[in-house]
Amino acid sequence: MIGKLPAGARTVLLLIVLNAAIFALLAWASPHFATPRNLDNLMLRMSEMGMLAVGQTLVIVTGGLDLSVGAVMALAPVVASKLYGMGVPFWLAVAAGIGAGALVGLVNAVLIARFRMQPIIVTLATMTIVRSIVYGLLRGRTATDFPDPFLDLVDVRLAGIPGLFLAMLAVAVAGAVLLNLTPFGRALIATGANPAAAHLAGIRVQRVLMAVYVLSGVIAALAGLTSTIRVQAATADAGLYAPLEVITAVLIGGTLITGGRGSVAGALLGVLTLFLLVNGFTLMGLNPFLQQVVMGAILIAVIGQDRFRGFVMLRRRSQRPAQARGGGP
Amino acid sequence: MSAATALPRRSPAARLLAMREMPIIVFFLLVVAGFSLTVEGFWSLGTLNTVSRQIAVIGLLSIGMTLVILTRGIDLSVGAVMAFAISIAGMLGILGGWPIWAVYALMLALGLGLGLINGILVIHFDVHPIIITLGTMSIIRGGLMVITGGMFITPIPSGYLWIGSGYVPVAILLMALVFFQLVLWRSRFGRNLYAIGSNTEAAAASGVPVDRYRVWVYVISGGLAALAGMILVGRSGFVQPQVAFNGYELSAIAAVVIGGASIFGGSGSLVGTFFGAALLGVILAGMTMLGIDAYWQGAVQGALIVLALSLDYLRQRQSERALRQARGRAT
Numbered sequence: 001m002i003g004k005l006p007a008g009a010r011t012v013l014l015l016i017v018l019n020a021a022i023f024a025l026l027a028w029a030s031p032h033f034a035t036p037r038n039l040d041n042l043m044l045r046m047s048e049m050g051m052l053a054v055g056q057t058l059v060i061v062t063g064g065l066d067l068s069v070g071a072v073m074a075l076a077p078v079v080a081s082k083l084y085g086m087g088v089p090f091w092l093a094v095a096a097g098i099g100a101g102a103l104v105g106l107v108n109a110v111l112i113a114r115f116r117m118q119p120i121i122v123t124l125a126t127m128t129i130v131r132s133i134v135y136g137l138l139r140g141r142t143a144t145d146f147p148d149p150f151l152d153l154v155d156v157r158l159a160g161i162p163g164l165f166l167a168m169l170a171v172a173v174a175g176a177v178l179l180n181l182t183p184f185g186r187a188l189i190a191t192g193a194n195p196a197a198a199h200l201a202g203i204r205v206q207r208v209l210m211a212v213y214v215l216s217g218v219i220a221a222l223a224g225l226t227s228t229i230r231v232q233a234a235t236a237d238a239g240l241y242a243p244l245e246v247i248t249a250v251l252i253g254g255t256l257i258t259g260g261r262g263s264v265a266g267a268l269l270g271v272l273t274l275f276l277l278v279n280g281f282t283l284m285g286l287n288p289f290l291q292q293v294v295m296g297a298i299l300i301a302v303i304g305q306d307r308f309r310g311f312v313m314l315r316r317r318s319q320r321p322a323q324a325r326g327g328g329p
Numbered sequence: 330m331s332a333a334t335a336l337p338r339r340s341p342a343a344r345l346l347a348m349r350e351m352p353i354i355v356f357f358l359l360v361v362a363g364f365s366l367t368v369e370g371f372w373s374l375g376t377l378n379t380v381s382r383q384i385a386v387i388g389l390l391s392i393g394m395t396l397v398i399l400t401r402g403i404d405l406s407v408g409a410v411m412a413f414a415i416s417i418a419g420m421l422g423i424l425g426g427w428p429i430w431a432v433y434a435l436m437l438a439l440g441l442g443l444g445l446i447n448g449i450l451v452i453h454f455d456v457h458p459i460i461i462t463l464g465t466m467s468i469i470r471g472g473l474m475v476i477t478g479g480m481f482i483t484p485i486p487s488g489y490l491w492i493g494s495g496y497v498p499v500a501i502l503l504m505a506l507v508f509f510q511l512v513l514w515r516s517r518f519g520r521n522l523y524a525i526g527s528n529t530e531a532a533a534a535s536g537v538p539v540d541r542y543r544v545w546v547y548v549i550s551g552g553l554a555a556l557a558g559m560i561l562v563g564r565s566g567f568v569q570p571q572v573a574f575n576g577y578e579l580s581a582i583a584a585v586v587i588g589g590a591s592i593f594g595g596s597g598s599l600v601g602t603f604f605g606a607a608l609l610g611v612i613l614a615g616m617t618m619l620g621i622d623a624y625w626q627g628a629v630q631g632a633l634i635v636l637a638l639s640l641d642y643l644r645q646r647q648s649e650r651a652l653r654q655a656r657g658r659a660t
Contacts, residue, residue, distance in 0.1 A: 111635070115642050120459045121592050125634040128579055132627030139624065244467055247460070257456055292471030299464040303456050 011254030015269035022276045030283040036160075038279070043165040044154070044230050046275050048073070048223040050168040052246045053253075053267040054175035055219035058212050060250055061179065063192040063259030064119035066216045068108060069246065070239030071130035072101045073224035077234035078134055080225070081143035090147050098221040104130055105217020106210075113209035127243070135236050143234040153229050164226050171219065176264040188212060192259025241292075248299045249274050257303065274298075349589050350601040352640065357608045364615040376614055378496070382564055384610035385498030388603065389557035390581035391588075392509055393550030395602045398585050400525045400543050401594030402458040405578050406447060406466035407554045412573030413473045414439040415558035419482045419568035429488045436555045443469065444551020448544030470573045483567035493563020501560065502603075505553065510599045518542065526594025576627070583630050584609055587637040591645070609633070 027034040052069050059066045080097035084090050104126055111122045156163030179185040187208045190198040199205050220239075228234045251257060252273055253266025274295070281291050365372040390407050397404045414436040422432030447465055451458045491497065513519035524532040525539050533539045557577075562568055588605030590597020609630065616626055 111638075115639070117638055117642055118592060120457060121586075121638060122635075124459075124579075124582075125631050125638065127631075128576075128634070129628050129631030132624060132629075132631060135624035136622055136628065139622070244463060247463075257460065287475050289471045289474035292467045293475065294471075296464040296467030296469075296471065299467070300450065300454075300461065303454055303460060303464075 012263060012266050012269060015253065015266060015273065019269060019272050019276060022273065022280070026276065026280050026283070029280070032283055033279070038283075040160075040162060042275060042279055044162050046271055047162070047164040047168040047230065048227040049242070049246060049249070049271050049275070050165075050268055051171045051219055051223040051226060052242060053249050053271045054172050054264055055216040055223075056246045056250050057253070057255050057262045057264050057267045058175060058179060058188060059119075059216050060247075060255050060257065061188050061192045061259050061262035062209060062212055063195070064112065064209070064213075065123060065247070066108065066213065066220075067120065067123040067243045068104060068127040068130060069216060069220040069223070070242035071127045071134065072104050072217055072220035073227060073239035073242060074134045074234070074236060075104070075130050076101045076221035076224040077146075077228035077238075078137050078143050078236075081145040081234050082137060084147070085143075085145040090150065094225065097225065098218060101217040101219075101221025101224070102214050103217070105214040105220075108217065109210035109213035112213060113206045138234075138236045140236070142236070144232070146228070146234075151229060151232050154232065164229060167226065171222065172264055172268055179262060179264055184208070184211070189260060189262070192256075192261075194260070241295075244295060244299065245274060246271075248295060248302060251299070251302045349596065350598060350604065353587060353589050353601055353604045353608065357604045357611070360608060360611055360615070364611065364618075368615060368618045371615060371618060376618075380607075380610045380614045381496060381499035382493065383613065384606045385502045386557045386561050386564070387577065387580045387584060387609065388502040388606040389505060389553045389560070390550075390577055391584040391602045391606050392505055392599060393546075393553040394578075394581040394585045395588075395590055395597060395599055396509070396513075396522060396546040397458075397550050398526075398582075398590055398592065399522045399594055399597055400546055401529065402451060402543065402546065403462065403582065404447060404547060404550050405459060405462040406443070406469055407550060407581055408575065408577035409466045409469040409473065409573040410440055410443045410447075410551050411554040411558040411561070411577060412570055413443060413469050414555040415562050415568050415572075416473055416477050416482075416570040419485075419562070420477055420480075423482055423485055423489075423568065429486075432489075433559060436559060437552060440551040440553075440555025440558070441548055442551070444548040444554070445544065447551065448547030451547060452540045452543050466578070473570050473573055477570045479570055481567055481569055485562065485567060489559075490563050490566060493560050493565070498560045498564065501556070505556070506599050506603055509549075513599065518545070522546065523595055526591075526596070528595075580609060580630065583634050583637075586641070587633050589637070589641075591641050592638065593641075593645070605637075 032038055052073070056066060056069065076097035078097075079100045080090075080093040083093035083096050088096070108119075108123055108126055111117050112119045153163060158166060177185075179188065187198070187203045190201065190203055191205050191208055195205055224234075224238065227238055231238075249270035250262075250267045252270035253263055253268070255262035255267060277294065278291055281288070281294075370376070390411070393407065394404060417439055418432050418435040421427070422435055427435075443465075447462060450461050450465065454461055492501070513522065521532065521537045521542060524535075524537055525542060529539060561572065584606035585597065585602050586592060586605070587608060588597065588601030588603065590601060612629060612633075613626055616629070
């Protein structure tokens, strides 16, 4: 019966079951897991990663990738903090921070959509530049110049659920609606599945791609502000491992790395899976660096079950048309 | 009119100027000249010494990276591989009192082995190597820190310092450059790397063992990372696992891209990469001497990458246009 469902729904169902299983396992293995405090902490931590996952799903669906999100996450709150410290009204400073994210997204967008450069390399370069700007702005310190009402948002609870988590859910719902129910979303999927066909079908591929990278930048900025509220400061190292984690989560969620198919719900469940694992690690006192090993292994494993080519050294490659593009986004 | 006569004949001087590496060589000379004029003490033997030792490490990493990028791949894990090779070999060998040659042999073996794993994973998964090597980078970094516990190894026996002292590093770099450039120019393997990068299908159809060669470039990259690590240890005087997090892989990629190699594969040379690495080293030294924050240097590196990529893209478009024009005239 399950086999009859579309692939996306099947993955989501599988992930729900998987997460429930991990949840049960952790609750049994550690007395500290199922406590309100731990669960609250878990939801807070998931908030920023969940937002990033939404943005990254949209980008990956078009067959691209945005590695700069982690750096933008760090940049936005730093920009806001510096401006606020110089006397700019806070709402304006925040807008400027989000604007900075949009600007980075725009740079990515122009280079990728207009100049047709490879998204991976472009966002790798912007990631480097933005991260260095962040280091340069902070000079080894952390930025704590934020008004108290802003930082106090971390304490907002609605029926026991952190406000930040609900904000993330709002972004997720908006993203899911955008992807699945709007013409823009369909354009994203079409672009990822077959850019040439999409172009012939009348989709303004350049505009669509530009929009999605700017959107990714804006969402990354929001995620950065969320992270700042959570840790009560803007650090230079914020989001350092975000690209790895969020891409892994999105791929776990059933979005194809080559684009053309994606699921926001799946991506969120992917985030949950990763965070449950991390939580489990911490509670059981395992080496945090082991987490990195597991993350990398999961990434390769997730790609593997989708794109494994078998032992092709023994046969000619000429029958794989995908190789004409170099096999990359 | 045939396509051959449609293309203009050029004088040797013009051909020299049109060389793919010319922009970077010119830029390099301009930057050196600029710094020499504006920074006190830049044009000195001391600077040459410092810069040459710095670029030796990145230069060796870039040689491997050039070969990988030529075949349309990329290797984000070289920094981690380098750190892993020196740290594990250091932990076992230096602390265990092994003879130096045994420790170096283990470093090399580890580098080659990790490169082999990277290569095999890359050809087995139909995904861009950047994602694969992102994964292996994480695994190697994490695994390294778990195994070593982040432990420094210092002091180290003076025998390890020779390779990092004076002009030895740059001599090793130059020897490696000459060797691999000859491989690229003269051997079937080298020439086929360009073929794989330009048109993988055609290369496969003409009998080139594409997958095997792709694995080889990753193995070579790993081996060179180990060599770079030896120099790093010799130069710094201690073994530090944390270098895995220092972003050496990005500097290597920057050197290759700035040196004129196309990120799409199929073109580029070690000469260009050398000048790319030299340029980065000179700019770094110049900025340090000018007292510019180390933090901004990464921004400059990223900006140079974007600049180089733009040039690459423009060159690509230009050659496509020229090809279309030549074809048009021929019909």
